[in-house]
Amino acid sequence: MSDPKVYQNYINGKWVDSLSGRTYENRNPADTNEVVGIFQKSNEEDVKKAIDAASEAFKSWRLVPAPKRGEILYRVASRLLSMKEELASDMTREMGKIIDETRGDVQEAIDMTFYMAGEGRRLYGMTTPSEMPNKFNMTIRQPLGVCVFITPWNFPMAIPSWKSMPALIAGNTIVIKPATDTPLSVVNFVRICEEEGLPPGVLNVVTGSGSELSDPLIKNPAVKIVSFTGSTEIGRVVSEACATNFTHCCLEMGGKNVQIVMDDANLELAVDGALWGAFGTTGQRCTATSRVICHKDIAEKFTNALVERAKKLKVGNGLDQSVQMGPCVSQSQLDTVLSYIEIGKKGGAKLACGGERLTGGDHDKGYFVQPTIFTGVTQDMRIWKEEIFCPVLSVATFDTFEQAIEMANDTPYGLSASLFTQDVNKAYTAMRDIQTGIFYVNAPTIGAETHMPFGGTKETGNGHREASEAALDVFTEWKSVYVDFSGALQRPQIDN
Numbered sequence: 394m395s396d397p398k399v400y401q402n403y404i405n406g407k408w409v410d411s412l413s414g415r416t417y418e419n420r421n422p423a424d425t426n427e428v429v430g431i432f433q434k435s436n437e438e439d440v441k442k443a444i445d446a447a448s449e450a451f452k453s454w455r456l457v458p459a460p461k462r463g464e465i466l467y468r469v470a471s472r473l474l475s476m477k478e479e480l481a482s483d484m485t486r487e488m489g490k491i492i493d494e495t496r497g498d499v500q501e502a503i504d505m506t507f508y509m510a511g512e513g514r515r516l517y518g519m520t521t522p523s524e525m526p527n528k529f530n531m532t533i534r535q536p537l538g539v540c541v542f543i544t545p546w547n548f549p550m551a552i553p554s555w556k557s558m559p560a561l562i563a564g565n566t567i568v569i570k571p572a573t574d575t576p577l578s579v580v581n582f583v584r585i586c587e588e589e590g591l592p593p594g595v596l597n598v599v600t601g602s603g604s605e606l607s608d609p610l611i612k613n614p615a616v617k618i619v620s621f622t623g624s625t626e627i628g629r630v631v632s633e634a635c636a637t638n639f640t641h642c643c644l645e646m647g648g649k650n651v652q653i654v655m656d657d658a659n660l661e662l663a664v665d666g667a668l669w670g671a672f673g674t675t676g677q678r679c680t681a682t683s684r685v686i687c688h689k690d691i692a693e694k695f696t697n698a699l700v701e702r703a704k705k706l707k708v709g710n711g712l713d714q715s716v717q718m719g720p721c722v723s724q725s726q727l728d729t730v731l732s733y734i735e736i737g738k739k740g741g742a743k744l745a746c747g748g749e750r751l752t753g754g755d756h757d758k759g760y761f762v763q764p765t766i767f768t769g770v771t772q773d774m775r776i777w778k779e780e781i782f783c784p785v786l787s788v789a790t791f792d793t794f795e796q797a798i799e800m801a802n803d804t805p806y807g808l809s810a811s812l813f814t815q816d817v818n819k820a821y822t823a824m825r826d827i828q829t830g831i832f833y834v835n836a837p838t839i840g841a842e843t844h845m846p847f848g849g850t851k852e853t854g855n856g857h858r859e860a861s862e863a864a865l866d867v868f869t870e871w872k873s874v875y876v877d878f879s880g881a882l883q884r885p886q887i888d889n
């Protein structure tokens with residue numbers, strides 16, 4: 394086998410080694426013998442250089458007309474589209490999710506990039522009448538400056554694109570620190586941006602360890618916003634670090650998403666939804682279904698059907714098109730899932746299927762675990778309360794619709810929820826009363842589209858939304874402009 398390729402940081406339009414002289418290996422979680430690439434283990438100095446470059450580039454990028462910025466984005470989107478297959482394959486090799494899903498991840502980046510390219514000809518503000526004669530009022534969006542993105546491994550290209558594209562179209566410049574487990578997808582994404590004409594310094598990448606780089610990234614006073622996707626625990630640290638300089642902070646954090654199945658639901662559809670929601674991406678989505686609550690009258694029928702289907706899921710290397718669930722992303726994710734399976738058993742839940750690490754043959758090469766379902770889960774159990782971020786699904790039952798709503802809301806998180814029912818009144822009631830940022834009727838808890846706001850309530854977020862037009866509110870500030878053409882001093886609230 395040839396030596397693995399060494400990938401560099403991208404700072405001020407140049408691919409460079411880290412000043413630390415250190416690197417790390419990125420291995421395939423489905424086959425740990427394969428080194429996907431060698432990446433830079435960056436240090437504080439690298440971060441400073443990247444932030445300096447982004448600060449310098451901001452001076453000119455903010456003045457490029459937004460439609461011209463959009464033209465670059467259109468070219469980036471077209472290149473992503475033409476390279477979709479190889480980008481997806483690289484992503485499956487570094488992250489493990491199945492090739493159909495990594496194609497979807499790249500597609501999400503394509504959608505976001507085309508969408509934000511179009512924003513270059515909108516970025517609307519508003520005009521409104523002044524309360525004074527011969528005076529004009531309007532609002533304009535202004536970029537913030539240097540943005541720092543700390544991005545996760547579960548959507549290695551989609552999430553960096555959610556953050557980058559609205560930031561770029563609005564005239565900001567960027568430093569991305571990708572997740573240690575998935576730097577290649579971000580490097581691929583940035584290389585395409587470079588080749589399609591993004592000027593030097595506008596988008597920079599430093600790879601390496603989050604614990605080492607977070608402080609230099611977040612606390613540099615030139616940084617105007619930090620956008621972070623990851624755990625609530627780390628999000629709290631990011632938020633506190635941002636507070637000192639009043640650095641803006643956009644957080645997308647944990648979830649404990651619920652699917653409710655009413656007694657009138659189309660059960661086959663509800664089983665399809667739970668299976669895809671819980672075991673898609675090996676359960677490693679913020680939006681993954683980790684709780685299903687079923688009306689007691691259909692619970693047995695629903696659960697039996699779900700368990701049967703879960704047992705048949707083919708788990709393996711995601712590059713094999715017939716595989717339905719890939720590995721966990723890392724040893725530590727695998728350890729987490731195995732420890733939660735023990736916690737579930739000790740807590741008194743019934744293990745209905747799965748529960749074991751998969752071994753033997755090719756499974757020995759990676760971090761594979763069986764799709765796992767616990768039934769008889771109650772609200773006092775840890776597997777009911779805590780985010781697991783792995784293919785472990787907890788099933789509980791309820792008597793009344795009101796109880797289902799109470800149970801759905803019984804979590805510190807508020808990202809996504811879904812309801813399967815044929816009753817329009819219940820659907821609208823749940824839509825109103827469930828405390829999440831995303832709500833689905835007769836669809837699973839996963840599957841957000843790029844032109845809809847993405848984010849959550851309670852401990853999932855801090856009030857911001859990603860994707861859609863809402864993302865522009867994160868990466869711009871409003872400037873209110875008053876133009877007085879009366880030729881006289883006019884004092885609002887006093888002279889009229």
Ligand code: UN1
Binds near residue numbers: 838840841842
């Ligand atoms: C995530 O869950 O981490 O809604 C992001 C979805 C995807 C994005 C998920 N479009 O499932």
